[in-house]
Amino acid sequence: MEVWRLARVLSRRLSLQSSACGAALTSRSRVQCRGATGLQGNTSRSYFSATDSTALVYRRHGEPSQVVQLETLRLPALEAKSALVKMLAAPVNPSDINMIQGTYPIPLDLPAVGGNEGVGQVLEVGSQVQTVKVGDWVILRDTGLGTWRTAAVFNEDDLVTVPSDISLLSAATLGVNPCTAFRMLSDFESLSPGDTVIQNAANSGVGQAVIQIAAAKGIHTINIVRDRPDLQQLTDRLKAMGATYVIKEESLRKPEIKDIFKVYPQPKLAFNGVGGKSATELLRHLQTGGTMVTYGGMAKQPVTVPVSALIFKDVKIRGFWVTQWKRDNKHDGDALSVMLEELCTLIRAGKLSAPFCTEVDMKDFHKALDNAMKPYISSKQILVM
Known part of the structure; x- marks a missing residue:
């Protein structure tokens, strides 16, 4: 999508019910809002605003179908070393389920946004950002940053660029x-x-x-x-x-x-x-x-x-x-980029495809969560924003 079209999308406002969320969502998935309410009715994945994000949030640990809610969150201001990213697609992985249940070894401050993997597109960058630019496709380097949302502001160091000439599903499922x-x-x-x-x-x-x-x-x-x-x-x-x-x-x-x-x-x-x-x-x-x-x-x-x-x-x-491998190699930029490039070469050659996937609209997230927990389901659930 061209930059001018992205700018037009940014100018649109998502028609939502009122939310009491009045503060920001930090780049580490901590939801800093009081009394936020779940959204009512349907939302369109084609629209979002430059100031709000629609996100799947859990405020306590438990069964995902019972604790995950669709909410509106206020985006924080763009800082010098951060970037505004529109999320495009995000899988529902076993680690996501374990985090919501409270059984994963990485504790997150609650409330938190679900999702550890996915692909997004950079819409705006801070004045000192050097490694990503507007229009880039990006995935997240670390776990626990929260990808089940329409948009987020991430620190530049947490983003890794991926080529946009591979399929959306391949990009969304590439990082893990x-x-x-x-x-x-x-x-x-x-x-x-x-x-x-x-x-x-x-x-x-x-x-x-x-x-x-x-x-x-x-x-x-x-x-x-x-x-x-x-x-x-x-x-x-x-x-x-x-x-x-x-x-x-x-x-x-x-x-x-x-x-x-x-x-x-x-x-x-x-x-x-x-x-x-x-x-x-x-x-x-x-x-x-x-x-x-x-x-x-x-x-x-x-x-x-x-x-x-x-x-x-x-x-x-x-x-x-x-x-842990990514954390151990965080300061070796070549280690991750070389691996991703080799994987993308296999994808372009038709030798590595995305896993069996089922695309689910974000508003139907309960279906994705339920299917991800069923036995004998070989299809990975992908939330499309």
């Missing part, structure tokens, strides 16, 4: 899952074309990214999913992405799994996003000296490591959190 997959494939074992990795939660956003990035590098993937009514459809979709094998968790405990390793080498690397028995089964199939990397725990059960795997196979147990 593909980065997690890329780093896990790069940082723990030296992999070569023809090697094998094994993973559970293969239909997750991370799992889909692992499949595609590995396939682009000539690495085979053994992908574990839970049994479900649409298993064959899911299998076909993952194989179309480049999955070598897609098997049910139950098959990991059956003799036919050995037939796979007559054709392909045993995995050097395992990715665990589930925990519990599923993680234990991954360990059993690692080659001697291999590594299991845990990045999630959907089963909410501890990882049990067989003594035999430690003594006789000398497996390594590691963990990975992409938020």
Whole structure:
């Protein structure tokens, strides 16, 4: 969208019911307003004002469908090192749900705006901003900044530019899952074309990214999913992405799994996003000296490591959190930009697509939250502003 068209959009006022919110929303997602009321009726994602933002706010921890409200917030004044960003699209991720429930390891001051990931467009910059400019597409570097809103003022250091020649859904889902997959494939074992990795939660956003990035590098993937009514459809979709094998968790405990390793080498690397028995089964199939990397725990059960795997196979147990990686590399601008550029190159080449997505209008956020918490839902919910 051209800058002059953005200026026209800014001049429009969103027709809203009165709100008692009289103060600003800080760049760290802290809502500084007293007595703000939820919006009534429908809102249009095509309109917003330069002074107000429509946001999904929670004022206490609990079940998302019960504590998240659509509210109007006053935008703070633009400072020298900040930028006004119109949010375009933002996913609903498991970490978002955990934050709202109060179970995520990063505590936020309440009330807070939901959402940790998404893409926006810069509408205005402060006088000292150097790394972004008007018209840029941007994603957020850190967690807890709040992306479920139509507009926000962010500090320049929290923004990372991304190319606008990739799809909106690819940009909105670029900063977490593909980065997690890329780093896990790069940082723990030296992999070569023809090697094998094994993973559970293969239909997750991370799992889909692992499949595609590995396939682009000539690495085979053994992908574990839970049994479900649409298993064959899911299998076909993952194989179309480049999955070598897609098997049910139950098959990991059956003799036919050995037939796979007559054709392909045993995995050097395992990715665990589930925990519990599923993680234990991954360990059993690692080659001697291999590594299991845990990045999630959907089963909410501890990882049990067989003594035999430690003594006789000398497996390594590691963990990975992409938020910490970004923080550790915050002052190395090249580390993140080089990774994002490589991912965007794969996207442009048609080798890395966005995960299965369902777009949901912001006013229908309850539908997105409910679907994000249902089992066997392979489609990521994307709030479109």
